[in-house]
Amino acid sequence: MQIMKAKSKPLQVWSLADIGIEAPAQVREVVSNLAEEQDRKHILFEGTAAEQADAFVDALIREGVLGR
Amino acid sequence: MAVLLVYSEKIETARELVAGGKELGAALGLGVSAVALGPGAAAAASELAAAGADTVYVSEDAAFEGWPADAVAAGLAQIADLAGAAVVFVGSTRRGKETAPRLAQKLGAGCVTDVNGLAAEGGELVAARYAFGGATVAREKLTTPVKVFAVMPKTFSVEGATAGAGKVESPTLNVESRVTVVDRRAKEGDHVNLDAAPLIVGVGRGFNAREDLALGDQLAAALGAVVGCTKSLADFEWLGEDRIIGLSGAKTAPDLYLGVGVSGQIQHTVGVAGAKLIAAVNKDKEAPIFAMADYGLVGDLYEVVPALVERLKSV
Numbered sequence: 001m002q003i004m005k006a007k008s009k010p011l012q013v014w015s016l017a018d019i020g021i022e023a024p025a026q027v028r029e030v031v032s033n034l035a036e037e038q039d040r041k042h043i044l045f046e047g048t049a050a051e052q053a054d055a056f057v058d059a060l061i062r063e064g065v066l067g068r
Numbered sequence: 069m070a071v072l073l074v075y076s077e078k079i080e081t082a083r084e085l086v087a088g089g090k091e092l093g094a095a096l097g098l099g100v101s102a103v104a105l106g107p108g109a110a111a112a113a114s115e116l117a118a119a120g121a122d123t124v125y126v127s128e129d130a131a132f133e134g135w136p137a138d139a140v141a142a143g144l145a146q147i148a149d150l151a152g153a154a155v156v157f158v159g160s161t162r163r164g165k166e167t168a169p170r171l172a173q174k175l176g177a178g179c180v181t182d183v184n185g186l187a188a189e190g191g192e193l194v195a196a197r198y199a200f201g202g203a204t205v206a207r208e209k210l211t212t213p214v215k216v217f218a219v220m221p222k223t224f225s226v227e228g229a230t231a232g233a234g235k236v237e238s239p240t241l242n243v244e245s246r247v248t249v250v251d252r253r254a255k256e257g258d259h260v261n262l263d264a265a266p267l268i269v270g271v272g273r274g275f276n277a278r279e280d281l282a283l284g285d286q287l288a289a290a291l292g293a294v295v296g297c298t299k300s301l302a303d304f305e306w307l308g309e310d311r312i313i314g315l316s317g318a319k320t321a322p323d324l325y326l327g328v329g330v331s332g333q334i335q336h337t338v339g340v341a342g343a344k345l346i347a348a349v350n351k352d353k354e355a356p357i358f359a360m361a362d363y364g365l366v367g368d369l370y371e372v373v374p375a376l377v378e379r380l381k382s383v
Contacts, residue, residue: 027178041362053375
């Protein structure tokens with residue numbers, strides 16, 4: 001109910017000049033703003049828990065994360 | 069010659085920034101200098117030189133003890149003027165994020181924080197940082213003559229760094245802090261450095277109870293990893309806030325991040341996107357985490373994790 005009443009209230013809009021502020025110079029320029037691209041392998045293992053564990057640990061060894 | 073000046077209160081991060089700064093500086097025609105402040109600063113000079121700094125500015129002034137942001141910013145500003153710095157890299161640690169904007173204000177410079185990528189393009193530095201809650205990567209340039217970048221740890225690597233001349237200078241600095249340290253106590257609870265951890269096991273709400281996190285601990289121990297978590301688990305007080313990974317916590321770049329019972333919401337995954345390898349254990353094949361994983365194990369974590377621990381015994 002309060003939200004519906006608020007919707008009909010007058011909206012005061014001020015510019016920076018109205019409140020005596022000079023717009024600051026832009027110091028940042030946005031070159032691009034895009035969703036990040038992730039280059040991942042997307043390998044999903046299958047099988048029992050033990051089979052998946054074996055496959056995953058073997059993968060980590062091949063990747064050099066384990067067994068170094 | 070104008071220089072690219074580097075500072076972080078954490079020596080590992082400072083070394084990384086010197087190494088990365090040297091490569092970027094070469095592309096921009098800038099030399100690289102570093103700054104070490106506070107207790108033990110003199111001892112850090114040789115490490116910074118080995119990472120590539122041609123000049124290291126050192127001050128062990130008592131005002132820098134604890135690295136208060138106001139004093140550090142004042143000291144860095146004076147050194148930046150002295151050195152003729154056109155670019156300043158500050159490590160985007162908790163203290164660094166307080167310091168960099170203050171430094172920029174003193175230098176009349178633009179500032180970008182939480183930078184996780186930097187490139188020299190067309191004679192200018194272009195900084196990358198997450199925006200919109202991690203949904204996008206904003207690439208930004210600064211238009212001011214002097215530029216300050218707060219750069220995340222592990223953005224650069226010291227591997228292959230070539231040593232610099234390492235000339236040490238000890239300027240007299242006029243600094244004071246308006247902050248008085250009343251008391252300093254060891255933090256209660258556990259303390260972990262996720263930023264530097266090479267292997268991380270992340271735990272999430274897939275765990276049914278606090279005591280079940282012992283499974284995550286076993287897996288981490290078997291891997292030689294550190295345990296991090298989603299914000300939810302810290303909100304439940306199952307784990308301390310130091311273990312949060314994501315928007316509200318650590319931004320990590322480990323060799324391996326293994327998420328267990330983590331759905332993969334972006335507020336968390338923004339903290340692991342820099343990992344060399346991402347893997348996940350989740351019973352939901354459609355969980356968002358698998359869309360950004362290199363390896364996925366689809367199954368009940370209460371079965372998969374014990375199987376992993378068992379298999380890791382033979383490695």
